[in-house]
Amino acid sequence: MDILTSYSFLIVAIGTVILSAAAGIVGSISVIKGQSLIGDAIGHATFPGVVLAFMLFNVMETSVLVIGAVLFGIIAFQLIHVITDFSKITLDSALALVLSGFFGLGMALKSYVQGNPNFSGTQGIDDFIFGQAAYMLKSDVYLIIAASVISLVLFFFYYQQLRIYTFDPIYARTVGISIRFMNVLVLAVTIMLIAVGLKAVGAVLIVNILIAPAVTGTLWSNKFMTVLIIAAVSGGMSAFIGTYISTALTGIATGPAIILALSICVIFSMLFAPKGIFAKQSRLRKLGEAA
Known part of the structure:
Protein backbone atom coordinates (compact mmCIF):
# COMPACT_ATOMS: atom_id res chain seq x y z
CA MET A 1 0.00 0.00 0.00
CA ASP A 2 2.94 2.34 0.60
CA ILE A 3 3.84 1.99 -3.07
CA LEU A 4 0.37 3.09 -4.20
CA THR A 5 0.73 6.37 -2.32
CA SER A 6 4.33 6.97 -3.38
CA TYR A 7 4.78 10.17 -5.40
CA SER A 8 7.29 8.63 -7.81
CA PHE A 9 5.02 5.63 -8.42
CA LEU A 10 2.00 7.85 -9.07
CA ILE A 11 3.93 9.98 -11.57
CA VAL A 12 5.08 6.94 -13.54
CA ALA A 13 1.72 5.14 -13.26
CA ILE A 14 -0.29 8.12 -14.49
CA GLY A 15 1.99 8.53 -17.49
CA THR A 16 2.09 4.86 -18.49
CA VAL A 17 -1.63 4.22 -17.91
CA ILE A 18 -2.73 7.21 -20.01
CA LEU A 19 -0.21 6.37 -22.73
CA SER A 20 -1.20 2.69 -22.91
CA ALA A 21 -4.94 3.40 -22.91
CA ALA A 22 -4.64 5.99 -25.69
CA ALA A 23 -2.24 3.79 -27.70
CA GLY A 24 -4.62 0.84 -27.40
CA ILE A 25 -7.45 2.88 -28.94
CA VAL A 26 -5.34 4.36 -31.74
CA GLY A 27 -3.57 1.07 -32.46
CA SER A 28 -6.90 -0.67 -33.08
CA ILE A 29 -7.05 0.92 -36.54
CA SER A 30 -3.73 -0.63 -37.59
CA VAL A 31 -4.62 -4.04 -36.13
CA ILE A 32 -8.01 -4.24 -37.83
CA LYS A 33 -6.55 -3.07 -41.15
CA GLY A 34 -3.71 -5.61 -40.88
CA GLN A 35 -0.97 -2.95 -40.78
CA SER A 36 0.46 -3.65 -37.34
CA LEU A 37 4.09 -3.81 -38.48
CA ILE A 38 3.99 -0.24 -39.78
CA GLY A 39 3.89 0.91 -36.18
CA ASP A 40 6.88 -1.30 -35.40
CA ALA A 41 8.88 0.18 -38.27
CA ILE A 42 7.98 3.74 -37.27
CA GLY A 43 8.84 3.02 -33.63
CA HIS A 44 12.34 1.85 -34.51
CA ALA A 45 12.78 4.65 -37.06
CA THR A 46 12.22 7.36 -34.44
CA PHE A 47 15.43 6.48 -32.56
CA PRO A 48 17.90 8.20 -34.94
CA GLY A 49 15.68 11.28 -34.76
CA VAL A 50 16.11 11.30 -30.99
CA VAL A 51 19.90 11.08 -31.29
CA LEU A 52 20.10 13.74 -34.02
CA ALA A 53 17.94 16.10 -31.98
CA PHE A 54 20.34 15.62 -29.07
CA MET A 55 23.32 16.25 -31.35
CA LEU A 56 21.80 19.50 -32.64
CA PHE A 57 20.68 20.95 -29.31
CA ASN A 58 22.92 19.02 -26.87
CA VAL A 59 20.12 18.77 -24.29
CA MET A 60 18.36 15.71 -22.90
CA GLU A 61 14.94 17.38 -22.75
CA THR A 62 12.16 15.00 -23.78
CA SER A 63 10.16 17.80 -25.43
CA VAL A 64 13.12 18.55 -27.74
CA LEU A 65 13.95 14.92 -28.51
CA VAL A 66 10.31 14.18 -29.35
CA ILE A 67 10.51 16.63 -32.25
CA GLY A 68 13.32 14.61 -33.82
CA ALA A 69 11.40 11.39 -33.21
CA VAL A 70 8.29 12.75 -34.93
CA LEU A 71 10.22 14.00 -37.96
CA PHE A 72 12.00 10.68 -38.48
CA GLY A 73 8.74 8.79 -37.97
CA ILE A 74 7.20 10.80 -40.81
CA ILE A 75 10.27 10.27 -43.01
CA ALA A 76 10.15 6.51 -42.37
CA PHE A 77 6.45 6.31 -43.22
CA GLN A 78 6.92 8.25 -46.46
CA LEU A 79 9.93 6.13 -47.39
CA ILE A 80 7.91 2.93 -46.91
CA HIS A 81 5.30 4.21 -49.36
CA GLY A 101 18.13 0.62 -41.60
CA PHE A 102 16.85 3.45 -39.44
CA PHE A 103 17.49 1.65 -36.17
CA GLY A 104 21.01 0.78 -37.34
CA LEU A 105 21.55 4.47 -38.14
CA GLY A 106 20.35 5.37 -34.65
CA MET A 107 22.73 2.90 -33.01
CA ALA A 108 25.66 4.18 -35.11
CA LEU A 109 24.87 7.78 -34.15
CA LYS A 110 24.54 6.77 -30.50
CA SER A 111 27.98 5.13 -30.55
CA TYR A 112 29.46 8.25 -32.14
CA ASN A 118 31.98 17.30 -27.41
CA PHE A 119 28.71 15.83 -26.16
CA SER A 120 27.90 15.60 -22.46
CA GLY A 121 25.07 13.90 -20.60
CA THR A 122 24.64 11.15 -23.18
CA GLN A 123 23.60 8.45 -20.68
CA GLY A 124 19.92 9.24 -21.13
CA ILE A 125 19.96 8.24 -24.80
CA ASP A 126 19.93 4.56 -23.86
CA ASP A 127 16.57 5.13 -22.14
CA PHE A 128 14.99 5.64 -25.56
CA ILE A 129 16.00 2.15 -26.74
CA PHE A 130 14.41 -0.05 -24.07
CA GLY A 131 12.65 2.64 -22.04
CA GLN A 132 13.22 3.83 -18.51
CA ALA A 133 9.86 4.84 -17.09
CA ALA A 134 11.26 4.91 -13.56
CA TYR A 135 13.08 8.14 -14.47
CA MET A 136 10.06 9.89 -15.95
CA LEU A 137 9.60 13.46 -14.77
CA LYS A 138 6.42 15.42 -14.20
CA SER A 139 7.14 17.26 -17.47
CA ASP A 140 7.25 13.90 -19.31
CA VAL A 141 3.83 13.01 -17.89
CA TYR A 142 2.43 16.37 -18.97
CA LEU A 143 3.77 15.71 -22.47
CA ILE A 144 2.15 12.25 -22.55
CA ILE A 145 -1.18 13.66 -21.31
CA ALA A 146 -1.12 16.43 -23.94
CA ALA A 147 -0.30 14.03 -26.78
CA SER A 148 -2.90 11.50 -25.60
CA VAL A 149 -5.65 14.10 -25.27
CA ILE A 150 -4.91 15.56 -28.72
CA SER A 151 -4.81 12.08 -30.27
CA LEU A 152 -8.09 10.98 -28.67
CA VAL A 153 -9.88 14.25 -29.49
CA LEU A 154 -8.89 13.88 -33.16
CA PHE A 155 -9.76 10.18 -33.12
CA PHE A 156 -13.27 10.62 -31.75
CA PHE A 157 -13.96 13.81 -33.71
CA TYR A 158 -13.49 11.77 -36.90
CA TYR A 159 -14.82 8.57 -35.34
CA GLN A 160 -17.55 7.87 -37.94
CA GLN A 161 -15.21 8.49 -40.87
CA LEU A 162 -12.47 6.38 -39.28
CA ARG A 163 -14.88 3.50 -38.69
CA ILE A 164 -16.00 3.46 -42.33
CA TYR A 165 -12.41 3.92 -43.55
CA THR A 166 -11.23 1.01 -41.38
CA PHE A 167 -13.81 -1.56 -42.43
CA LEU A 187 -0.24 8.35 -39.04
CA ALA A 188 -0.19 11.64 -37.08
CA VAL A 189 -1.79 10.28 -33.91
CA THR A 190 0.27 7.08 -34.07
CA ILE A 191 3.59 8.90 -34.44
CA MET A 192 2.59 11.36 -31.72
CA LEU A 193 1.99 8.57 -29.20
CA ILE A 194 5.10 6.65 -30.26
CA ALA A 195 7.27 9.75 -29.84
CA VAL A 196 6.06 10.61 -26.33
CA GLY A 197 6.12 6.94 -25.27
CA LEU A 198 9.75 6.28 -26.20
CA LYS A 199 11.15 7.25 -22.80
CA ALA A 200 8.62 5.06 -21.00
CA VAL A 201 8.77 1.92 -23.14
CA GLY A 202 11.58 2.41 -25.65
CA ALA A 203 11.84 2.17 -29.44
CA VAL A 204 12.17 -1.63 -29.37
CA LEU A 205 9.02 -2.29 -27.29
CA ILE A 206 6.79 0.69 -28.15
CA VAL A 207 4.82 -1.19 -30.82
CA ASN A 208 3.50 -3.61 -28.18
CA ILE A 209 1.41 -0.97 -26.42
CA LEU A 210 -0.15 -0.11 -29.79
CA ILE A 211 -0.87 -3.67 -30.85
CA ALA A 212 -1.41 -5.89 -27.78
CA PRO A 213 -4.43 -4.01 -26.31
CA ALA A 214 -6.07 -3.87 -29.73
CA VAL A 215 -5.52 -7.59 -30.31
CA THR A 216 -7.12 -8.26 -26.93
CA GLY A 217 -10.12 -6.15 -27.90
CA THR A 218 -10.65 -7.90 -31.25
CA LEU A 219 -10.60 -11.30 -29.54
CA TRP A 220 -13.46 -10.35 -27.21
CA SER A 221 -15.80 -8.48 -29.55
CA ASN A 222 -16.75 -7.71 -33.15
CA LYS A 223 -18.22 -4.29 -32.29
CA PHE A 224 -15.79 -1.48 -33.03
CA MET A 225 -16.63 0.67 -29.99
CA THR A 226 -16.46 -2.36 -27.69
CA VAL A 227 -13.06 -3.26 -29.13
CA LEU A 228 -11.85 0.28 -28.41
CA ILE A 229 -13.12 0.18 -24.81
CA ILE A 230 -11.52 -3.23 -24.13
CA ALA A 231 -8.27 -2.06 -25.72
CA ALA A 232 -8.17 1.06 -23.54
CA PHE A 240 -0.66 -0.06 -13.96
CA ILE A 241 0.19 -3.66 -13.05
CA GLY A 242 3.54 -3.51 -14.85
CA THR A 243 4.43 -0.23 -13.15
CA TYR A 244 3.47 -1.63 -9.75
CA ILE A 245 5.51 -4.81 -10.24
CA SER A 246 8.58 -2.88 -11.38
CA THR A 247 8.29 -0.60 -8.34
CA ALA A 248 7.73 -3.42 -5.85
CA LEU A 262 0.13 -6.96 -21.90
CA SER A 263 1.41 -10.25 -23.31
CA ILE A 264 -0.23 -12.23 -20.48
CA CYS A 265 -3.48 -10.39 -21.22
CA VAL A 266 -3.23 -11.36 -24.91
CA ILE A 267 -2.46 -15.01 -24.09
CA PHE A 268 -5.40 -15.18 -21.68
CA SER A 269 -7.67 -13.71 -24.37
CA MET A 270 -6.35 -16.13 -27.00
CA LEU A 271 -7.39 -18.99 -24.75
CA PHE A 272 -10.65 -17.85 -23.15
CA ALA A 273 -12.14 -15.06 -25.29
CA PRO A 274 -15.23 -15.73 -27.47
CA LYS A 275 -12.92 -15.87 -30.48
CA GLY A 276 -10.21 -17.73 -28.59
CA ILE A 277 -8.90 -21.28 -28.90
CA PHE A 278 -11.19 -22.95 -26.35
CA ALA A 279 -14.32 -21.29 -27.76
CA LYS A 280 -13.44 -22.42 -31.28
CA GLN A 281 -12.79 -25.96 -30.11
CA SER A 282 -16.13 -25.97 -28.31
CA ARG A 283 -17.95 -24.83 -31.45
CA LEU A 284 -16.20 -27.45 -33.58
CA ARG A 285 -17.09 -30.14 -31.04
CA LYS A 286 -20.75 -29.10 -31.09
CA LEU A 287 -20.79 -29.13 -34.90
CA GLY A 288 -19.28 -32.60 -34.86
CA GLU A 289 -21.90 -33.85 -32.43
CA ALA A 290 -24.70 -32.29 -34.50
CA ALA A 291 -23.41 -33.97 -37.66
Whole structure:
Protein backbone atom coordinates (compact mmCIF):
# COMPACT_ATOMS: atom_id res chain seq x y z
CA MET A 1 0.00 0.00 0.00
CA ASP A 2 2.94 2.34 0.60
CA ILE A 3 3.84 1.99 -3.07
CA LEU A 4 0.37 3.09 -4.20
CA THR A 5 0.73 6.37 -2.32
CA SER A 6 4.33 6.97 -3.38
CA TYR A 7 4.78 10.17 -5.40
CA SER A 8 7.29 8.63 -7.81
CA PHE A 9 5.02 5.63 -8.42
CA LEU A 10 2.00 7.85 -9.07
CA ILE A 11 3.93 9.98 -11.57
CA VAL A 12 5.08 6.94 -13.54
CA ALA A 13 1.72 5.14 -13.26
CA ILE A 14 -0.29 8.12 -14.49
CA GLY A 15 1.99 8.53 -17.49
CA THR A 16 2.09 4.86 -18.49
CA VAL A 17 -1.63 4.22 -17.91
CA ILE A 18 -2.73 7.21 -20.01
CA LEU A 19 -0.21 6.37 -22.73
CA SER A 20 -1.20 2.69 -22.91
CA ALA A 21 -4.94 3.40 -22.91
CA ALA A 22 -4.64 5.99 -25.69
CA ALA A 23 -2.24 3.79 -27.70
CA GLY A 24 -4.62 0.84 -27.40
CA ILE A 25 -7.45 2.88 -28.94
CA VAL A 26 -5.34 4.36 -31.74
CA GLY A 27 -3.57 1.07 -32.46
CA SER A 28 -6.90 -0.67 -33.08
CA ILE A 29 -7.05 0.92 -36.54
CA SER A 30 -3.73 -0.63 -37.59
CA VAL A 31 -4.62 -4.04 -36.13
CA ILE A 32 -8.01 -4.24 -37.83
CA LYS A 33 -6.55 -3.07 -41.15
CA GLY A 34 -3.71 -5.61 -40.88
CA GLN A 35 -0.97 -2.95 -40.78
CA SER A 36 0.46 -3.65 -37.34
CA LEU A 37 4.09 -3.81 -38.48
CA ILE A 38 3.99 -0.24 -39.78
CA GLY A 39 3.89 0.91 -36.18
CA ASP A 40 6.88 -1.30 -35.40
CA ALA A 41 8.88 0.18 -38.27
CA ILE A 42 7.98 3.74 -37.27
CA GLY A 43 8.84 3.02 -33.63
CA HIS A 44 12.34 1.85 -34.51
CA ALA A 45 12.78 4.65 -37.06
CA THR A 46 12.22 7.36 -34.44
CA PHE A 47 15.43 6.48 -32.56
CA PRO A 48 17.90 8.20 -34.94
CA GLY A 49 15.68 11.28 -34.76
CA VAL A 50 16.11 11.30 -30.99
CA VAL A 51 19.90 11.08 -31.29
CA LEU A 52 20.10 13.74 -34.02
CA ALA A 53 17.94 16.10 -31.98
CA PHE A 54 20.34 15.62 -29.07
CA MET A 55 23.32 16.25 -31.35
CA LEU A 56 21.80 19.50 -32.64
CA PHE A 57 20.68 20.95 -29.31
CA ASN A 58 22.92 19.02 -26.87
CA VAL A 59 20.12 18.77 -24.29
CA MET A 60 18.36 15.71 -22.90
CA GLU A 61 14.94 17.38 -22.75
CA THR A 62 12.16 15.00 -23.78
CA SER A 63 10.16 17.80 -25.43
CA VAL A 64 13.12 18.55 -27.74
CA LEU A 65 13.95 14.92 -28.51
CA VAL A 66 10.31 14.18 -29.35
CA ILE A 67 10.51 16.63 -32.25
CA GLY A 68 13.32 14.61 -33.82
CA ALA A 69 11.40 11.39 -33.21
CA VAL A 70 8.29 12.75 -34.93
CA LEU A 71 10.22 14.00 -37.96
CA PHE A 72 12.00 10.68 -38.48
CA GLY A 73 8.74 8.79 -37.97
CA ILE A 74 7.20 10.80 -40.81
CA ILE A 75 10.27 10.27 -43.01
CA ALA A 76 10.15 6.51 -42.37
CA PHE A 77 6.45 6.31 -43.22
CA GLN A 78 6.92 8.25 -46.46
CA LEU A 79 9.93 6.13 -47.39
CA ILE A 80 7.91 2.93 -46.91
CA HIS A 81 5.30 4.21 -49.36
CA VAL A 82 7.91 5.37 -51.87
CA ILE A 83 9.58 1.94 -51.81
CA THR A 84 6.31 0.04 -52.25
CA ASP A 85 4.85 2.43 -54.86
CA PHE A 86 7.90 2.80 -57.11
CA SER A 87 9.54 -0.61 -56.87
CA LYS A 88 8.65 -4.27 -56.85
CA ILE A 89 9.58 -4.59 -53.18
CA THR A 90 6.66 -5.86 -51.10
CA LEU A 91 5.32 -4.08 -48.02
CA ASP A 92 6.77 -6.56 -45.51
CA SER A 93 10.21 -6.30 -47.14
CA ALA A 94 10.01 -2.50 -47.16
CA LEU A 95 9.06 -2.50 -43.47
CA ALA A 96 12.02 -4.75 -42.63
CA LEU A 97 14.42 -2.55 -44.64
CA VAL A 98 13.23 0.69 -43.06
CA LEU A 99 13.08 -0.77 -39.54
CA SER A 100 16.58 -2.22 -39.59
CA GLY A 101 18.13 0.62 -41.60
CA PHE A 102 16.85 3.45 -39.44
CA PHE A 103 17.49 1.65 -36.17
CA GLY A 104 21.01 0.78 -37.34
CA LEU A 105 21.55 4.47 -38.14
CA GLY A 106 20.35 5.37 -34.65
CA MET A 107 22.73 2.90 -33.01
CA ALA A 108 25.66 4.18 -35.11
CA LEU A 109 24.87 7.78 -34.15
CA LYS A 110 24.54 6.77 -30.50
CA SER A 111 27.98 5.13 -30.55
CA TYR A 112 29.46 8.25 -32.14
CA VAL A 113 27.87 10.59 -29.62
CA GLN A 114 28.78 8.54 -26.55
CA GLY A 115 32.39 8.33 -27.66
CA ASN A 116 32.67 12.03 -28.45
CA PRO A 117 33.91 14.46 -25.76
CA ASN A 118 31.98 17.30 -27.41
CA PHE A 119 28.71 15.83 -26.16
CA SER A 120 27.90 15.60 -22.46
CA GLY A 121 25.07 13.90 -20.60
CA THR A 122 24.64 11.15 -23.18
CA GLN A 123 23.60 8.45 -20.68
CA GLY A 124 19.92 9.24 -21.13
CA ILE A 125 19.96 8.24 -24.80
CA ASP A 126 19.93 4.56 -23.86
CA ASP A 127 16.57 5.13 -22.14
CA PHE A 128 14.99 5.64 -25.56
CA ILE A 129 16.00 2.15 -26.74
CA PHE A 130 14.41 -0.05 -24.07
CA GLY A 131 12.65 2.64 -22.04
CA GLN A 132 13.22 3.83 -18.51
CA ALA A 133 9.86 4.84 -17.09
CA ALA A 134 11.26 4.91 -13.56
CA TYR A 135 13.08 8.14 -14.47
CA MET A 136 10.06 9.89 -15.95
CA LEU A 137 9.60 13.46 -14.77
CA LYS A 138 6.42 15.42 -14.20
CA SER A 139 7.14 17.26 -17.47
CA ASP A 140 7.25 13.90 -19.31
CA VAL A 141 3.83 13.01 -17.89
CA TYR A 142 2.43 16.37 -18.97
CA LEU A 143 3.77 15.71 -22.47
CA ILE A 144 2.15 12.25 -22.55
CA ILE A 145 -1.18 13.66 -21.31
CA ALA A 146 -1.12 16.43 -23.94
CA ALA A 147 -0.30 14.03 -26.78
CA SER A 148 -2.90 11.50 -25.60
CA VAL A 149 -5.65 14.10 -25.27
CA ILE A 150 -4.91 15.56 -28.72
CA SER A 151 -4.81 12.08 -30.27
CA LEU A 152 -8.09 10.98 -28.67
CA VAL A 153 -9.88 14.25 -29.49
CA LEU A 154 -8.89 13.88 -33.16
CA PHE A 155 -9.76 10.18 -33.12
CA PHE A 156 -13.27 10.62 -31.75
CA PHE A 157 -13.96 13.81 -33.71
CA TYR A 158 -13.49 11.77 -36.90
CA TYR A 159 -14.82 8.57 -35.34
CA GLN A 160 -17.55 7.87 -37.94
CA GLN A 161 -15.21 8.49 -40.87
CA LEU A 162 -12.47 6.38 -39.28
CA ARG A 163 -14.88 3.50 -38.69
CA ILE A 164 -16.00 3.46 -42.33
CA TYR A 165 -12.41 3.92 -43.55
CA THR A 166 -11.23 1.01 -41.38
CA PHE A 167 -13.81 -1.56 -42.43
CA ASP A 168 -14.75 -0.49 -45.98
CA PRO A 169 -12.36 1.96 -47.70
CA ILE A 170 -14.13 1.52 -51.04
CA TYR A 171 -17.45 2.63 -49.57
CA ALA A 172 -15.59 5.44 -47.77
CA ARG A 173 -14.52 6.85 -51.13
CA THR A 174 -18.05 6.67 -52.52
CA VAL A 175 -19.45 8.73 -49.63
CA GLY A 176 -16.77 11.38 -49.99
CA ILE A 177 -14.35 10.41 -47.22
CA SER A 178 -10.77 11.31 -48.13
CA ILE A 179 -8.66 8.17 -47.78
CA ARG A 180 -5.50 10.27 -47.97
CA PHE A 181 -6.66 12.44 -45.07
CA MET A 182 -7.59 9.39 -43.01
CA ASN A 183 -4.15 7.89 -43.64
CA VAL A 184 -2.48 11.13 -42.54
CA LEU A 185 -4.71 11.35 -39.46
CA VAL A 186 -3.94 7.81 -38.31
CA LEU A 187 -0.24 8.35 -39.04
CA ALA A 188 -0.19 11.64 -37.08
CA VAL A 189 -1.79 10.28 -33.91
CA THR A 190 0.27 7.08 -34.07
CA ILE A 191 3.59 8.90 -34.44
CA MET A 192 2.59 11.36 -31.72
CA LEU A 193 1.99 8.57 -29.20
CA ILE A 194 5.10 6.65 -30.26
CA ALA A 195 7.27 9.75 -29.84
CA VAL A 196 6.06 10.61 -26.33
CA GLY A 197 6.12 6.94 -25.27
CA LEU A 198 9.75 6.28 -26.20
CA LYS A 199 11.15 7.25 -22.80
CA ALA A 200 8.62 5.06 -21.00
CA VAL A 201 8.77 1.92 -23.14
CA GLY A 202 11.58 2.41 -25.65
CA ALA A 203 11.84 2.17 -29.44
CA VAL A 204 12.17 -1.63 -29.37
CA LEU A 205 9.02 -2.29 -27.29
CA ILE A 206 6.79 0.69 -28.15
CA VAL A 207 4.82 -1.19 -30.82
CA ASN A 208 3.50 -3.61 -28.18
CA ILE A 209 1.41 -0.97 -26.42
CA LEU A 210 -0.15 -0.11 -29.79
CA ILE A 211 -0.87 -3.67 -30.85
CA ALA A 212 -1.41 -5.89 -27.78
CA PRO A 213 -4.43 -4.01 -26.31
CA ALA A 214 -6.07 -3.87 -29.73
CA VAL A 215 -5.52 -7.59 -30.31
CA THR A 216 -7.12 -8.26 -26.93
CA GLY A 217 -10.12 -6.15 -27.90
CA THR A 218 -10.65 -7.90 -31.25
CA LEU A 219 -10.60 -11.30 -29.54
CA TRP A 220 -13.46 -10.35 -27.21
CA SER A 221 -15.80 -8.48 -29.55
CA ASN A 222 -16.75 -7.71 -33.15
CA LYS A 223 -18.22 -4.29 -32.29
CA PHE A 224 -15.79 -1.48 -33.03
CA MET A 225 -16.63 0.67 -29.99
CA THR A 226 -16.46 -2.36 -27.69
CA VAL A 227 -13.06 -3.26 -29.13
CA LEU A 228 -11.85 0.28 -28.41
CA ILE A 229 -13.12 0.18 -24.81
CA ILE A 230 -11.52 -3.23 -24.13
CA ALA A 231 -8.27 -2.06 -25.72
CA ALA A 232 -8.17 1.06 -23.54
CA VAL A 233 -9.02 -0.83 -20.35
CA SER A 234 -6.61 -3.72 -20.96
CA GLY A 235 -3.84 -1.32 -21.95
CA GLY A 236 -4.36 0.89 -18.91
CA MET A 237 -4.65 -2.02 -16.46
CA SER A 238 -1.54 -3.73 -17.86
CA ALA A 239 0.42 -0.49 -17.58
CA PHE A 240 -0.66 -0.06 -13.96
CA ILE A 241 0.19 -3.66 -13.05
CA GLY A 242 3.54 -3.51 -14.85
CA THR A 243 4.43 -0.23 -13.15
CA TYR A 244 3.47 -1.63 -9.75
CA ILE A 245 5.51 -4.81 -10.24
CA SER A 246 8.58 -2.88 -11.38
CA THR A 247 8.29 -0.60 -8.34
CA ALA A 248 7.73 -3.42 -5.85
CA LEU A 249 10.47 -5.70 -7.19
CA THR A 250 13.96 -4.31 -7.64
CA GLY A 251 15.80 -5.05 -10.86
CA ILE A 252 12.72 -5.17 -13.12
CA ALA A 253 12.42 -2.30 -15.61
CA THR A 254 9.00 -0.70 -16.00
CA GLY A 255 8.75 -0.92 -19.80
CA PRO A 256 9.41 -4.68 -20.06
CA ALA A 257 7.12 -5.29 -17.05
CA ILE A 258 4.28 -3.50 -18.84
CA ILE A 259 4.94 -5.48 -22.03
CA LEU A 260 4.86 -8.76 -20.06
CA ALA A 261 1.54 -7.77 -18.47
CA LEU A 262 0.13 -6.96 -21.90
CA SER A 263 1.41 -10.25 -23.31
CA ILE A 264 -0.23 -12.23 -20.48
CA CYS A 265 -3.48 -10.39 -21.22
CA VAL A 266 -3.23 -11.36 -24.91
CA ILE A 267 -2.46 -15.01 -24.09
CA PHE A 268 -5.40 -15.18 -21.68
CA SER A 269 -7.67 -13.71 -24.37
CA MET A 270 -6.35 -16.13 -27.00
CA LEU A 271 -7.39 -18.99 -24.75
CA PHE A 272 -10.65 -17.85 -23.15
CA ALA A 273 -12.14 -15.06 -25.29
CA PRO A 274 -15.23 -15.73 -27.47
CA LYS A 275 -12.92 -15.87 -30.48
CA GLY A 276 -10.21 -17.73 -28.59
CA ILE A 277 -8.90 -21.28 -28.90
CA PHE A 278 -11.19 -22.95 -26.35
CA ALA A 279 -14.32 -21.29 -27.76
CA LYS A 280 -13.44 -22.42 -31.28
CA GLN A 281 -12.79 -25.96 -30.11
CA SER A 282 -16.13 -25.97 -28.31
CA ARG A 283 -17.95 -24.83 -31.45
CA LEU A 284 -16.20 -27.45 -33.58
CA ARG A 285 -17.09 -30.14 -31.04
CA LYS A 286 -20.75 -29.10 -31.09
CA LEU A 287 -20.79 -29.13 -34.90
CA GLY A 288 -19.28 -32.60 -34.86
CA GLU A 289 -21.90 -33.85 -32.43
CA ALA A 290 -24.70 -32.29 -34.50
CA ALA A 291 -23.41 -33.97 -37.66
